[in-house]
Amino acid sequence: xxxxxxxxxxxxRRTIEGHPAHMVTDKYVSALRDVGLQPVMIPVWEDTDAxxxxxxxxxxxxxxxxxxxxxxxxxxxxxxxAPENTYEDAARDAAALQxxxxxxxxxxxxxxxxxGFQELNVVFGGSLHQVVQQVPSLMDHxxxxxxxxxxxxxxxxxxxxxxxxxxxxxxxxxxxVNSLHQQGIARLGEGLRVEALAPDGLVEAVSVSTAxxxxxAVQWHPEWKPRQHPLYLAILEGFADxxxxxxxxxx
Numbered sequence: 001x002x003x004x005x006x007x008x009x010x011x012x013r014r015t016i017e018g019h020p021a022h023m024v025t026d027k028y029v030s031a032l033r034d035v036g037l038q039p040v041m042i043p044v045w046e047d048t049d050a051x052x053x054x055x056x057x058x059x060x061x062x063x064x065x066x067x068x069x070x071x072x073x074x075x076x077x078x079x080x081x082a083p084e085n086t087y088e089d090a091a092r093d094a095a096a097l098q099x100x101x102x103x104x105x106x107x108x109x110x111x112x113x114x115x116g117f118q119e120l121n122v123v124f125g126g127s128l129h130q131v132v133q134q135v136p137s138l139m140d141h142x143x144x145x146x147x148x149x150x151x152x153x154x155x156x157x158x159x160x161x162x163x164x165x166x167x168x169x170x171x172x173x174x175x176x177v178n179s180l181h182q183q184g185i186a187r188l189g190e191g192l193r194v195e196a197l198a199p200d201g202l203v204e205a206v207s208v209s210t211a212x213x214x215x216x217a218v219q220w221h222p223e224w225k226p227r228q229h230p231l232y233l234a235i236l237e238g239f240a241d242x243x244x245x246x247x248x249x250x251x
Contacts, residue, residue: 004037005062005240006247009029010042010044010063010066010116022044024041025066027224037243040060048095057106062239062243063109064111065116066114067180068089071115074128077122084182101123109243110211110213110217111216114219114220118185120208121192122189124189126185128185132183139156141156141184141198141219142182143179155176156176159174159197160172160205161195161197164193165214169235170234177231179219193207203219204218213242222235
């Protein structure tokens with residue numbers, strides 16, 4: 001049996017039990033494992049040099065940018081910090097901004113989820129709404145109160161743009177997705193293609209138009225119980241297929 005493709009999973013920096021830590025929540029790594037991938041957490045530091053980062057990514061068959069309670073600091077896209085933007089992770093900001101261009105240059109399959117979706121937009125020169133619910137034309141996209149099952153339940157519809165990478169994975173024109181975010185795309189990064197929209201027009205999925213491999217990011221959380229949601233599973237399986245192809249052919 002061929003070894004599982006090795007997928008790097010970006011870590012977050014948190015304080016756990018009073019100590020600085022690098023961490024990834026289980027739902028991301030379990031979802032990758034469930035579709036036949038071997039996840040490995042990559043710690044994040046602000047001072048990793050590009051040569052070391054490239055050498056590390058070159059050993060992988062895919063890269064996952066996870067969701068997080070933290071937000072990319074708005075100085076990364078030229079804006080001041082809004083009072084509601086309270087969770088930061090400077091080490092992860094630096095890692096994402098460095099790794100994404102390197103991963104794309106290496107033709108490494110890339111999947112971004114929630115914060116990872118927002119990171120991809122900033123890498124390509126886009127900007128973010130820091131407080132979506134305060135934008136007059138947009139809905140409140142934050143999760144409802146309650147337990148995790150309530151928070152991660154499908155919350156609103158999306159319209160999938162025909163002819164794109166997401167449409168190639170899932171043949172229905174609409175689906176329902178969960179919604180657990182305060183931030184969202186304001187200005188779309190140059191070189192990104194819109195793949196799905198919420199009913200209020202907020203961009204919910206993008207792909208990298210020039211990428212030669214899988215390069216997709218979504219605002220929702222497909223890692224949450226994907227076997228119960230055909231769209232979520234299609235995204236993860238599409239990513240897994242691309243990682244297997246990378247492992248088999250190296251390009």
